[in-house]
Amino acid sequence: AQSVTQLGSHVSVSEGALVLLRCNYSSSVPPYLFWYVQYPNQGLQLLLKYTSAATLVKGINGFEAEFKKSETSFHLTKPSAHMSDAAEYFCAVSQSTGNQFYFGTGTSLTVIP
Amino acid sequence: DTGVSQDPRHKITKRGQNVTFRCDPISEHNRLYWYRQTLGQGPEFLTYFQNEAQLEKSRLLSDRFSAERPKGSFSTLEIQRTEQGDSAMYLCASSFSGANTEAFFGQGTRLTVV
Secondary structure, eight states: OOEEEOSOSEEEEETTSOEEEOOEEEOSSOOEEEEEEEOTTOOEEEEEEOOSSOSEEEOGGGOEEEEEGGGTEEEEEESSOOGGGOEEEEEEEEOTTOOOEEEOOOEEEEEEO | OOOOEEEOSEEEEOTTOOEEEEEEOOTTOOEEEEEEEOTTSOOEEEEEEETTEEEEOTTSSSTTEEEEOTTSSOEEEEEOSOOGGGOEEEEEEEEOSSTTOOOEEOOOEEEEEO
8 A cells, every 4th residue: 555644734934944844655666756736726736756767856946855765755845945835735656557646634834934 | 738627616516416527638648537635635536537448436435426538538527416525626637647657637626515
């Protein structure tokens, strides 16, 4: 069975501070991992995905994530938070066949001016 | 192609009525997914199609839920005899087939059952 756990349902950071959103996965096989962002009343937009080509993955809007197999983690980071980063962030894992995406419960990011 | 589109964006219905939502995927994509999202939760998988074939439907929440993709293009999700607990955001997504292909999501249909 595959699943993801997002620690911290709410994270607040000051504008300009480091953003760290945590995601741990559970998978019996090498996973396919994704981070999505959702703005209010909108669908989900892909931030980045792990392709196994590199453990450090760069995405849009200055976000990046590092795949750590030993820790079964895929945490999302951004060096300097911007007000426009305030949104809900979801980590997801897909099966090897890619026929389902399993989402975490999400982390709501608040950026304090 | 403007992405995945869903219609309507909002639907308010009375308990017991039937509702149908439409999803138009990205035209090149052969996979189409339906998810439900309730407040404060991540999207919950309901069903998916590869072309016109519905390959997984065991996660549909009850027999009141059904989905179709008759010609392998657009899809509809129907909820019969709606209940207040059906109130949620219903998300559609599409992708290419194969592993490690990301899903592209529509903006969702927000259903409110009163």
